[in-house]
Amino acid sequence: MTATTVEISARESEVLALLGEHLSNAEIGARLFISVRTVESHVSSLLRKVDAPDRRALAQRAAELTRVDRTHPAPVLPTPLTSFVGRSRERAELTEMIKAHRQVTALGPGGVGKTRLALGVAADAAGEFADGVWFVDLVPVTDPGAGAVAGAIAAALGLGEQPGRGMDESVFAALADRHALLVLDNCEHVRDGVAPFLERLLATCPRLTVLTTSRARLMVPFERVYQVPPMSLAGDGESDAVALFLDRVAELRWPPDAVLREHIATVCERLDGVALAIELAAARWPTLGLDGLTAGLSDQLRMLSGGPRADDRHRSVRAALDWSHALLDPADQALLRRMSVFVAPFTVEAAAEVAGAERGVVADGLARLAEQSLLAVTASGSTTEYRALETIRQYGAERLAEAGELDDVRLRHLRWCLAKTAELAVVRPDWRARFDATADDVRAALAWVADRPEQRTDAYRLARSFAELSFTRTYAGESQLRYEQAAALADDPADAAAALRLAAAVAGCRMRGDDMYRLHRTAADAARRAGDTAGAACDLATAATNAHRFWSKFEHLPTYDETVVLVTQARDLAGDDPAAQAAVALAEAGVLADAFGAAQGPADNAVEDTTARTHRAVELAARTGDPLAESAALDALTGAQSWAGDAFAAAATARRRVALLSSLSDTPAATHELLDALGMATEAALGAGDLPAARRWGRRLAEHPLLAEVGHRATSWLLVTDALAGDVDGVLAVGDRFLEAWQRAGSPARSVLGPAVAAVAMIHGLRDDHAARRDWNAVLRQLGTPPEHTYGYGAVFDALGLLHEGQPDLALRRTAPEPADVWKWVTWIWHHWYVALRAEAAVLAGQPDAADRLAAARTAVAGNPVAAAIVARAQALHDDDRERLLATAAEFDAAGCRYQSARTLVLAGGDHATRGAAAVAELGLAPMVPAPHPPRR
Template sequence: MTATGEVSAREAEVLALVGEHLSNAEIGARLFISVRTVESHVSSLLRKLALPDRRALAQRASELGRADRSHPAPALPTPLTSFVGRARERAELAEIVKTHRQVTAVGPGGVGKTRLALTLAAEAADEYADGVWFVDLVPVTDPGATVVAAAVAAALGLGEQPGTAIDESVVAALADRHALLVLDNCEQVRDGVAPFVERLLAACPRVTVLATSRARLMVPFERVYPVPPLSLAGDGESDAVALFLERAAAVGRPPDPALRDHVAAVCARLDGVALAIELAAARWSTLGLDGLTAGLSDQLRMLAGGSRADDRHRSVRAALDWSHALLEPADRALLRRVSVFVAPFTVAAAAEVAGSDVGMVADGLARLAEQSLLVVTASLGGTEYRALETIRQYGTERLTEAGELDDARARHLRWCLAEAAGLAVVGADWRARFDAVADDLRSALAWAADRPGQRTDAYRLARRLAELTFTRNLVGESQLRFAQAAALADDPADTASMLREAAAVAGCRMRGDDMYRFQRAAADAARRAGDTAGAAVDLATAATNAYRFWSKFARLTPEAEAVALIAEARELAGDDPAAAAALALAEAGVLTDAFGAAQGPAENAVPETVARAERAVELAHRTGDPLAESAALDALTGARSWAGDAFAAAATARRRITLLSAAPDTPAGTHELIDALGMATEAGLGAGDLPGARRWGRQLADHPLLAEVGHRATSWLLVAGAFAGNVDEVLTGSARFLEAWQRAGSPARSVLGPAVAGVAMIHGLRDDHDTRREWDAVLRRLGTPPEHVYGYGAVFDAMLMLHQGRAGEAWERLAPEPADVWKWVTWIWLHWYVALRAEASVLAGNPDAADRLAEARAVVAGNPVAAAIVERAAALFDDDRRRLLATAAAFDASGCRYQAARTLVLAGGDHAVRGSAALAGLGLAPMAPR
């Protein structure tokens, strides 16, 4: 029945019964009110509706009944704001309400239970002939069933009848009604609601009860529907973000769409709780997203001041105060003590941190979960509990008020230490086990690190967390934790040890400056500990790394500085074998790499460099340390490359891989292995071992620790792919390279030049001029060092020019004598340079082509690809097709499909048709005619 004008709900009921021509006594009996009250309502109706008598009133009631009888108006409060999202929850809850007569929507305060229930009730109003009725139980403080029944009676407009209990009146009024009764906020009067609802449903077969509560009612026929937080992400729109944007617009202007990800992050920090999101959105216009994000560390302070009519929802703190007040003292104590957990926790963990019996804690956690103060997750692996972030912060405040914070934190720290110590890095699930406790380890460390009394435990936890995060491939955090452990260590020897580990992790991250800084700091700590030999090793290693890993440095170490470090190390070394080996390596390494800055190879310098490196290898081998020996072998690899012996360099690089197969799985061991894989890849390219280079390059590119520097990890694999003509591999790898390079800030590192030049060449071979120009732009961003002008740049440019039939230009590009540009072509590019130079000379018709061929044969002998290029050029020079075609098989055997196809095209005739088809199959453009 819809009331008109200012007719009240009770008056509307009286009007309807007048329309049925009932007497005042009959109306009073039907509505459980006195006859005098009925007379008062009838008089009021005559006045409000301006009708002369009761007959006219009955006629008006009949008219209104005919017009509105099929659409009873829901007796629901009118929301002040729009309802956002919740499509899935609305559909689920509506379906449950259709099939169950008593449904309880449960969830923590502020999650949106009431709004969801009201929305559902409004949408379902047409399905209940006698309407929907809303009862707010917040004002009810007495948990007795009678008081609850009185609140329901008031909502229904029932008066109290002498001699009749109010609950009986309610049951009688609803006995034959088809209605939905919404009981909101039942948690504080559960003891009264449960028996009332049980009796009501037993006596009123067509009544359905939808209750909202922070805890289930615990009645036999109850169907519980947990109301989840607002959706944060998924296939559809995020309800949490939509709510934030709408409420933010209501107080000003909504955030720019470009900030949607930032809004989503804020909503995630708020666990998708509707109340928290609304309160945060209300402060967006004054704080902005940056201010909101900063304020989330104290959500209870920031999320206040909402425009809610209900005081409980004017702030998150008020909502939590309401729930907290309903708890027994023991449960309050448990809630505040488990608030130290950041991640989900078990009963056993909670018992240890709470300092209580496991059985008692289990019961307490169950009660807190029933009150929606903890989220419970049951699985085959066990049951876990979690507190939402606002509840955690609330519990921490309560811990402080109770004077229990330090004790609870200390117990949590001890638990974290035990968990970290027991995390064996074995089994496929170890990462999941680490992730499950990692946030708690970090939280405990953050607390302990600032307390002198916890310094020893903080050091132990920082060290273990550094080890675990390294193995978990969180290398940035690992470096931070090792440095933190060094700062917390009481013993300078421990400080030195942690700084060495931090240096190794920095090396894995390609952060040379950090590596150098940590290594020098380790020397200082070792000296304070009285370990002069250890300090000597650190100083010598810092000097070595400054040259050995120069491409990882933003600031190149001056030679004089490195020499000074070596001199200082020599004074401290004494007769310690490890120090002697480190010194020998520093002297060999600095000399070898500094040698590249000279104008040309002095005749005595190369043999001396090789001899120094061999001596470093011998001394390192005596120490029994595979990492020291590997580092020395690296120096020997470089020395042999300067000597022009590509095959000896490649063999030495492979020897490092074998040696490191049994090396410890530590930051230092991993750093050494990563470098060894890179060197083996480069050495394989220089010796023409393309399958080997691709194998080592693939291991390097796939190494999980290089995720931060994917562009560095994939660079040499791209070079190998470019030489082999593996177009698909280059296109896929180059996309990964470019994305990682841009993500890293597009660093202008010249060491990336060969990869970019190789990719640009492949696009040139494909006649994809637009993409080639894009990669040429990247190449210009990296600079044009001499290695580009005379080394890899000349090699890749010449390969493209020869493909395009521009042999004369290719010859000009390779015109400098190898001996004049030796320092830029020695190592990887020498054999490719002289072989392509010989072919360009032949195809360009140079008069001294025969001399170029002879010189090239002597240099590339033993290199399967470069030797085949020279042999092909010789066959072209001699016009010997049989020898020419034989090189195609040599290229195929060497994994160089592009050169094999090129050979067939150069052979002409039917062979050229097959060769052109092979080039097309590779995705390359046709070759220009000879």
């Protein structure tokens, strides 16, 4: 047998070397501080391994066998029952630490994975320690004294008792000159014995390194701490937590579908990445499934339990926490359970207020809980914050209820939340961060207090305050929810009505017309209970008006008869209150006049009636002194002016609204009016051909932070503006945002989005990108083709594309209806564009009546810089007036319409056409196709 085939442990090598010196078993035991029986056992093992006939032959072969390289003996480590997953960064960091420092503590809460990490690191580093690696589990040690700790280490090293020598001395002697790594696992419950023992051990054994795992620091000067983090939660592909879950599920031969990885990542995140919790959750997967696991996260202590295990502490998350809790003194146990009410990180000051204790006492207690890894601590600048993992919070909440302290502590937490929201009423540069740091605790306080009648007043105050703050933070959905919650909690029906009106305004900002309508009607009921008949009249009239003003925000638009009933009820309740009278007048101008006009068709008296009612509404609103009432009335006036065909008056009125509202504070109602005013100003500017103003208003609307959840609505008119101007880059960039937001919102079939989608489809047509055009046309089909598409924006964008492609005959056919026949669908934005493009198509197609169309168009579009330039260009083409034709290029440039400027040069021919073609290409468009026949003159 050769030396290289003999597998001899480090201890056996020591015994063999002393056999070679011809020492007796007793002498060997004395030299190695082990019992004679242990020596006999090693000798028997060696005789068997080397196949020696007797002790003498073994001694003779000692020299040969001890030449075997013993610099890297096999580490004495337990064999894990499951695979080690992930932790590559942590393994590398901790390995480097034990190379640089002689005593390192892997610190973390129960179940985070300290032991598995330490075992992995010990195995990785075994080659660095010539005399071996030993692992000692201190869980069985119940006596915290140093002697019991020494006994556990001695047992792991195979040391027996020596007469006249304590176990600690035996350990010191055995490791005195060893270059070895000693892993002491689970030190937290015996750290009073571990700390002094390690101090002596490291002083006596200069080549020894000790890696300890603990839930609490040893608190000795030579200790270096490595905080073991939870399993990483970053993205599916890099998440150690997800990898661990999938690994354990795979071992159960019940692997989840790959499409569920994102949901698994959410489960792991709710479990804070704690390895034990993830493993226990994976064990429940076959019986609970994803939905059961997700539901069970609200009670993790019940769900995260397993079958019998060798280590009872890891049989369930509750058992792991029971172990940690038992190590605390009563004062710290009380502090831990009281801190369970905090959802977000908290400061010492917050903890003292909620715990009902002195700040200094609480500071010391929090530090001890952090030392025990029951709280995570984060220090930034002059602020130190603490946080409990979710499982620890749930455990503390149970203990809080068991102690009979739940209501008292929750009430102190509620009052702390009220104080914090009062502080947040003052907006400072760090306001957003302070709100975010408080929001989760406020939500938790509201969830607790909502069903406690004795705390309704505080609950109402907190919900109302949080609604206002959420709106400022642009959390519109939560703001509406909290206003509605405040209304439900209000003792005074007048307070309820006020909260419901605010909720309705927020719903309007969110484009939720049905909610807006419902909330105003509910506010009217509350106002009636409060005896405020004028307020009820305003609410009913506003509900009816909104069904007319904001019809595109509704999923289920109220019937005409229903809104007429509301107007009638409002009129009966209004009395002589100026605000109520103004609200009723506005409802009559909207609901009644619009219904009359729709029934009668394009009769002059419909326009006259609408205009008369609207002017009365504006007059009454102005008397109230309320800019919001005046803005709503001016909105009706804008519509009436458009209805009358006065695009420029409509644009001026829309600008007046924006100016009126811009100086107001950002309340929900003011913001709702401003957002609507910006949209109307954009549309009115487009109708008047003022593209720079349309772009300015459109960008202001698109960039409003409150519209993040309805980005498709916010950006729609900016897309139309950029398309008409020929800003291809703008259309492509904003188009992606629009489409993403629309899909995120569930791809709603809103016809109001039609102009934006048609505009993008037209631009892709001009780019000759047929695939993209088909995609956007498919979206357009989802939105439907109402008359506005057939005769209004659809005709305009189709005509623009057909003229670019050199098909004026088709463009003429697309705009065949006389403007007077389709005026309802082309009025407002599209009238001037329709008339101008129709005239140009007639000229390029050589229509006999082109001159008459030009004359009519010139009158219709007078004052519109873009439409007037299109008509002037068509007239120049008709008259073959090259100088006048080229002059229109400068007019288009001045109007902010680069595409039409480039198109003019192409139509001019010759060298101008070359420059025009280059300008068209620079815009990112396909070349224009000349008209197939020359114009008739």
